[in-house]
Amino acid sequence: MKKMGFAFLLAIGFGLVIAGSGIAADKPVKIGFAYIMSGPFATYGQFAKQGAELAIDEINQAGGINGRKVEALFEDDAGKPDVGIRVIRKLVYENGVDIVMGIDSSGVASAVAPVMKELKTPLIITHAAVPDVTGTSCNRYTFRISLNINQNIAMASTIAADMKAKTWTTAGPDYSFGHQSWEYFQKYLSKKKPDAVFLPAADVAFSPSATTDFSAYVTKIMNSKADGVLVSLWGGNLIDFVRQAADMGFFDGKREILMTLGAATEVLYALQEKMPEGIWVGTRYWFQANDTPINKAFVDAYFKRFKVYPSYNAHGAYGAVKTYAAAAAKAKTVDKEKIVDALEGLSIELPVGKITIRPEDHQAVTDGVWGKTAVDAQMPIRILKPIRAFAGKDITPPVEETGCKLK
């Protein structure tokens, strides 16, 4: 008859475990990171973690933030919205972090951004590109220092406008990121090149993220009338796509190809010489794109420590930490509200170049890079040559267009 009584004891036990682990020391400045650390996109989280660790070590060696040591807490959001919200609540409520950074997946970003209002804690997004979080659903606590879809596709359409291709199609992931990339591409390119033709929705190739065999999509594109292809696949999907498409003669020069996230070192390291030459690829950061001392120092330090070149995700995490340090220096405190105020309008020189966070929508105006894949005998991976750099102000849509009503 007492069997439910035991359940009670168990419940109490769990309660104590949870309560007991909630004690936090408040000495160091705490930064919480949420990235994908498991599953098919885990390699992005790995690079980000390395970037963050590098930045934090640099800051700590230089005396910390406002004289306080910086401590990093990494959480795996698994690319799932519910997990993302859980880990961010954990970081804020339990670990008492002063700021949260990261987020790879757009789905997680969409879920997490509104919650930051309740947590009253700043969030700097370093990867997820969904426009809404600095657009229609923007809020006081959410910032982004990485390029969003808008900006990236603005560059893609500029390059596309100079190409011979007339009829365009897309190969993208069958979720919001892929669809939005294609929608913006059509919008921007038809402005720059009114005679551009786009294949209807039934004829473009959106593949579910679990796809490993892309042959059907490659065939579909090759048999369409399109002579230009916007590829917005990323991660393992992009690797599989490129390898299989190459074998099927996709890169035979008969069509113009733009890969919006093709210059991710995560992908280039996996593909190595299997990445075809002469393809236009985009990225949020390219380690050879500029010669500033700050970039050189970052690339050298990163390579020395991790034996690989930094990816854009590594740079995103590195840059976010540096940005936060700058905001803290400006505010002379790590008080969350003051940090938010300091981040608004902040300009800082990062390896990627100078970025400015717009106070109106919290989107960073940052330079973008596209380039053509090329061989360099000195390098283990494909490099970009020529590189085409875009000034942040040219590719960032005006605040009025974003739908954000912060100010």
Added chain:
Amino acid sequence: MRFRARGDVVPVLLILLALIAAPFFLSIYGLIVLTEILTMSLFALSFNLLFGYTGLLSFGQAGFFGAGAYFAVLTLIHGPGSLWAALAAAVIGSAVLAAVIGWLCVRLDEIYFAILTLGFGMMLFTIAHNWRSVTGGSDGLGNFTLPGLNLFGHDISLFHPVSFYFLVLLIAALGALLLWRVVGSPFGLLLRGTRENSLRVSFVGANVRAVRLFAFILAGALAGLAGALFAFFNRIASPEMLHWSFSGKAVLMTILGGSGVFLGPAAGAAIFFVLEHVITAYTTNWMIFLGAILVVLVLAFPGGVLGSLLDRLTRGRKGPPA
């Protein structure tokens, strides 16, 4: 299957009291974890009405969980912004869905039932994922405001973790109470009879398909209710909630806690989250530990953790069942 109505009242009341007192001794984050545990408990309990009591392993239960979430959020966005209207929409909507899908699924048994429900669950997932104009596609539906509650003339904001916790506690407790009544009712006896021997049940004149269907609808409705709470909790309804791997979570929690004890699934939910919480504090490789722990639990606790503990306890006291 064991339940004895009277003997369990006292411990259940004690648990309830502890849960009511929880906000006074738990940290905010502890309370948030407990909120999630309660929500998932309701989900797992609804699943166990089918699994433990009816003998039907549904791998599509997340379909109704997620559908409830979308119905609730869509009601908040497009319909009346009332919390109760949203919850009602979740319950009714997922019950109707469960009626249609259940009507097809209850024809099958065992592993075939499991796989068919998985199939239908994934069809619902595809709808949530691909019908972008309505469901927001893969990003989900997050642009809604959680309405406040008006209690005795006081507006209570559900944004506060404590008030939200009490809402979830209230609804989860009511849901559990309902399920408790169901499994102890004449219909509940028929369910257990169906689990034991569906052939015999149909040869005493019951329409086994109708009995199963009714259980399926009840379970679907309560899963929808839990899903609505989960969407409110996370401030978003997302397609992941309908994916088969989410159904797998309910299966996992139920078997972890023990499908043969009424509160087993709830205990399983608690164990799952506490384990995750403890392990991720030390490593990001938490799946490897979860996997190993699962293997050990399955081998060492054949009736689930709660089930096996209670078994040992009662056996110690009363000797082996006569």
Added chain:
Amino acid sequence: MTEPILLEVREVSRSFGKFQALRQVSLKIRTGRLCALIGPNGAGKTTFYNVVSGRYRPTGGRVFFEGQDITHAPAHRRVEMGLLRSFQITNIFPALTVLENVLVPLVVQHGKSFACLGSIARRRDMAEEAEQILSRVGLTGQSHRVVSTLAYGDKRLIEIAIVLARRPRLVLLDEPTAGMNPEETDRMIRLIRELSERSETTFFITEHDMKVVFSVAERIFVLNQGSLLADGTPEEIRANPEVKRAYLGGSLDAAGR
């Protein structure tokens, strides 16, 4: 011969692929008369029961119960009309208690199949009725034991109790004494005879134990290779040469003595 016809089977056939399990079997059962269906192994007895009770659909012919065509009625509909059956392999609810085993049919009997809020533990009326039925089959004082812990003979009695709980008009008993020791067999025979005499229920049994058949049945049907071979009183059957041939002599003579 004035009792009304309870069950009528008209030219029923059933085949499984190429195998013809039943070939145009016709028979009538009248109310109140204890009948038996016999035949060598594989003669089609269980298939016949499965067709009559609604587990299988016949491939030809029709089945009538109290004048109504039930050929295509689902099993549970037939039960509602009063046609019940037991199974050759004990078919009960092993993890439930003795009481609960009988409560399952009572829930259906009382039209409470979908009553999902009231507690069954509070249904005194059902519990009392169940105890009554249990005492009728001779199982008293064991209501709260889990059925799987009972002796084999008692399990078979539970099955009878389950069937009785639906207040049947006709009960098909598929080898009720199969696997029983002589003592248990005697008990079962007495019970069947008693129930048949004292209640409104008509019993129709299959048996391989000829002693049982000839001691209880008022009318016997003989099935051989799916066809009805003979039909008559025990004396007539015993005298029938074709039946003797089908059984290769032996057991029928033994039963006669």
Added chain:
Amino acid sequence: MEGLLANVLNGLSWGMLLFLISMGLTTIFGVMGVLNFAHGSLFMLGAYLSMQFVRWVGSFWIGLLLGPPIVAGLSILLERFLLRPLYGRDVSFQLLLTFGVMLFLDDGVRLIWGAAYHVVDPPPLLSGVIPFFSQSYPVYRLFLVVLGPLVGIALWAFFAFTRWGKILRAAAMDRQMAEIVGVRVPAMFTAVFGFGAWLAALGGALAAPHQSVGPAMGERIIIESFIVVVIGGMGSFPGAFVGALILGMLNSFGTTLLPDVQMALPYILLAVILLTRPRGLFGAEA
């Protein structure tokens, strides 16, 4: 015409890869009645081991030869020490145990090989492309198209004609009978599980040159293999073959013709078949 042929070829090559993986799943289910959730992880392990051998000795064939037996060996331990105690118990426990093993292995490879993607080259003999109308088609894919049916026929012949195959089939149908006539069923189960795992790992090793090797590659394939096995009829080789072909074709033609619902197509097919033929296309009717 060109598009049609390309689609058929795409469907065939994907279908044959699915077939290779599903054969092990269906064997294990057919003989032991165990639905193995970890099958996809064994597939993944096969791919990783094959990749490791390519790195060590530079030969795809050695990886193909040595990788799968290692996975089979691990699986034999798994069956012997983890699965065997569960045979008397509810099927859901087996499902849960193999689910646990899946989580363990998926995360385990990440611990050993890291989270990065890896790429394995096809062997020189099978690399390169052949012209195909105005396009080209990789030789390796054609190799898969040919290999699938060959392995299938070999297995079918094994079950149909050899003494061992016959014993296995008999034991699958009636375990008690097999024990009575002297088959050591527990040992046989271990062997069958190992064999099924070998097939899964073989599929993984063969898939490595075709897709990127990374954690979670098993998770992606396991549900599709389940669907293949179920629509074909659990335990049936011809069923797995036909199921894999249908799924492959559905994948290639669905992409072209019904892109909006393509993600749901396998599930719709699954539901339709289960509702009209509850034991699958080639399963024995219940």
